[in-house]
Amino acid sequence: MNTSPEYFEFLCQMGDNTLILGHRVSEWCGHAPVLEEDIALANTALDLIGQTQMWLGLAAEAEGAGRDADALAMLRDAWDFRNCLLVEQPNGDFGQTMLRQFLFDTWHLETLRALETSTEPRVAEIAAKAVKEVSYHLERSAETVIALGDGTEESHARMQAALNLLWPYVGEMFVPDAVDLAMAQAGIAPNPTSLRPAFDARVIEAMIEATLILPDSRFAHKGGRSGKQHSEHLGHILTQMQWLQRVYPGAVW
Amino acid sequence: MKPDTQTIWGWLNEVPDPEIPVISVVDLGIVRGVAWEGETLEIAVTPTYSGCPATAIIALDIETALHDRGIETVRIKTQISPAWTTDWLSDEGRAKLTEYGIAPPRAAGGPESCPRCTSKNVHRISQFGSTPCKAQWRCGDCLEPFDYFKCI
Numbered sequence: 001m002n003t004s005p006e007y008f009e010f011l012c013q014m015g016d017n018t019l020i021l022g023h024r025v026s027e028w029c030g031h032a033p034v035l036e037e038d039i040a041l042a043n044t045a046l047d048l049i050g051q052t053q054m055w056l057g058l059a060a061e062a063e064g065a066g067r068d069a070d071a072l073a074m075l076r077d078a079w080d081f082r083n084c085l086l087v088e089q090p091n092g093d094f095g096q097t098m099l100r101q102f103l104f105d106t107w108h109l110e111t112l113r114a115l116e117t118s119t120e121p122r123v124a125e126i127a128a129k130a131v132k133e134v135s136y137h138l139e140r141s142a143e144t145v146i147a148l149g150d151g152t153e154e155s156h157a158r159m160q161a162a163l164n165l166l167w168p169y170v171g172e173m174f175v176p177d178a179v180d181l182a183m184a185q186a187g188i189a190p191n192p193t194s195l196r197p198a199f200d201a202r203v204i205e206a207m208i209e210a211t212l213i214l215p216d217s218r219f220a221h222k223g224g225r226s227g228k229q230h231s232e233h234l235g236h237i238l239t240q241m242q243w244l245q246r247v248y249p250g251a252v253w
Numbered sequence: 254m255k256p257d258t259q260t261i262w263g264w265l266n267e268v269p270d271p272e273i274p275v276i277s278v279v280d281l282g283i284v285r286g287v288a289w290e291g292e293t294l295e296i297a298v299t300p301t302y303s304g305c306p307a308t309a310i311i312a313l314d315i316e317t318a319l320h321d322r323g324i325e326t327v328r329i330k331t332q333i334s335p336a337w338t339t340d341w342l343s344d345e346g347r348a349k350l351t352e353y354g355i356a357p358p359r360a361a362g363g364p365e366s367c368p369r370c371t372s373k374n375v376h377r378i379s380q381f382g383s384t385p386c387k388a389q390w391r392c393g394d395c396l397e398p399f400d401y402f403k404c405i
Contacts, residue, residue, distance in 0.1 A: 036379035036389065043381040050304025054333065125334040129303055132336065132405040140380050 001062060002120060006182040008063045009082060010189055011123075012072070013179070013225055015055030016083035019073055020234070021104060022048030023241050024091060033094050040140060044101070047133040054126045074245035078227075078234050085224035086169040088234045095155060096162035098144045103166060105138035106202050107173045107195070114190035123188060142206050149210025156211065163212050171220025174199070258287045261294065261319070268318045271310045272384045275353040278311055282341025285332050294324050297332040302385035302405075339404045350402055356390065358404035367392035368399055377401075 026045040032038035056069035067075075086104060091097045112134055115127035149159040174196045176184070183189035207214055223229025244251060265287070266279040278284055278298075286297035296315055300308045312329040319327045339358035342350075347357040356364030356375075366373050374393035380403075382389045387400045 036381070039383070039389075040379055040381040043385050046304035046306070046385055047302060048304070050300070050302060054303060125336075129333045129336040132338075133302060136380065136403075136405060 001064075002186075002188075003062055003064060004182070006179045007120075007188065008059055009179045010183045011055055011059035011062060012080075013082040013084075015052050015059055015069075015072070016081045017087050017104075017108075018048040018055065019052040020081070020083040020237060021087035021101075022046075022052060023237055024087065024089075025097070025101070027091055028094075028097065037094070041097075044137055044140075047130075047137065051126070051130045051133070054129070058122055058126065070245075074242050078230050078238060080227060081224075081230065081234060081238075082227055083224055083234075084169070084172050085221050085231055086166065086173065088224065088231055088237060089166065089169060090233055092162060092165075093158060095145075095148045095158045096165070098141055098148065099159060099162040100166055101137065102141040102145045102206065103170055103203070105134060105141050106199055107170075108134050109138050110195040110198050110202075111190070111192075114195065118189060119187035145212075146206060146210045149207070149212045159210065160212055163207075164215055167215045168217070168219050168221050171218060172222045172225060175220065175222060177226055255289060255292075256322070256324075258289070261287050261324075264318060264322055265296075265315065268311075268314050271307050271314060273350070273353070273355065275349045276346045278315065280343045280346030280349065282343065282346070283311070283337060284315075286330075290328075293326040293328050294319065295328045295330055297330045299332050299337045301337050303333075305385045307384070339402065342402075354399060355387070356399060356401045358402045360404060362404055364390055364399075364401045367395060367397070369397050370395040 022045045025041050025048065028038065028041040029045070030038065032041055052073065053069050056072045060067045060069055060072055086100060089100060109131065112127045112131040116124055116131060118124045118127065145159065148155040150156070174192045176191050176193055180189070180192055184191040204214065221231075224231070224234075262279065262284075265284055266277045268278045270276050270278055270281050273281075281301070283299050283301060284296065285299050286295070288295050296319075298308075298312060298315070315329060316327045342358065350357045351368050354368050356366070356368045359365055363377065364375055367375055370392060372392055372394035375390050376393060378389040378391050378398060380388050382400050386402060388403045389398060390401045391398045
């Protein structure tokens, strides 16, 4: 078992992304515009939480400090979370949620494909499991973004506004930090920069079909993956997600 | 005396899937291994979808069924590799699904025909359904909606 701090951080990045997005998407449960979308969102959230159990479970093992996946999810504070800023952004309307999902799914799929050949067999196993679920998520989020972008005047305007709002959160996913460089050197994970061309190609292709215009700027908000500067939204998510374990420590289902 | 693993496979073949009770956990292809480790019986189980809430119930049902057969110590091990695909579903499982009204998975990504009237005129309503392993489809002839066991 690799016990380097960078490996633990990397596993937290993977698990925190799926945990926070899974929680965000679950907020739609009972509120989606139609029943089928409600079910689809809840199932997507469920897949992401399932993947979280695998990533954070492995993170806890690698850390070797007696914590488990639940302790990492429910008892850390905002500065210990390593998710990118994109996934903690509020749901907005249904279109904004689906656009966030599309941007994340596109990054996620490229990342998992690369992780399938990780030198760490446990990482490769989780990636091989998750990649199939995520391909399915991307199929749906891409279709929905295209349908809404190339839809009515109203839906088009909302999707363009969502894209303008969320685009500045994309760059962070591809800027390597010390953890990424250590993982890339060990062959455990790809250098995120190497994923950008495939990501851009997939996004541009969908945006053309969706008749949406990508903002020119490459400005990127950063600070989520390092934990140094999460947006104010993460704290609000945690208060809701963690309050039960904080108030009743050790409570079980 | 410890029962042999073949006998245990037979017992597991009688444990129904909690969500789709017409097929067993063996039909579903999620039991990956049965082995004795000393006095402990170790059962390797793989999840269909990583967040499937039925996974915990399945583990409990397997343990209960084996305790009922007199096996005292059972350990359920989660094994994620090789990942489950619908190829693991047995032929018997496919036949039982169709009879129950759930179209079995196909590599082409959609059901071959309506499980009620066998019409090939079928349309997708939603990529997701009542459980993580299903999608919702509708028949264009008998007009009935039905579940499709999705292929991943």
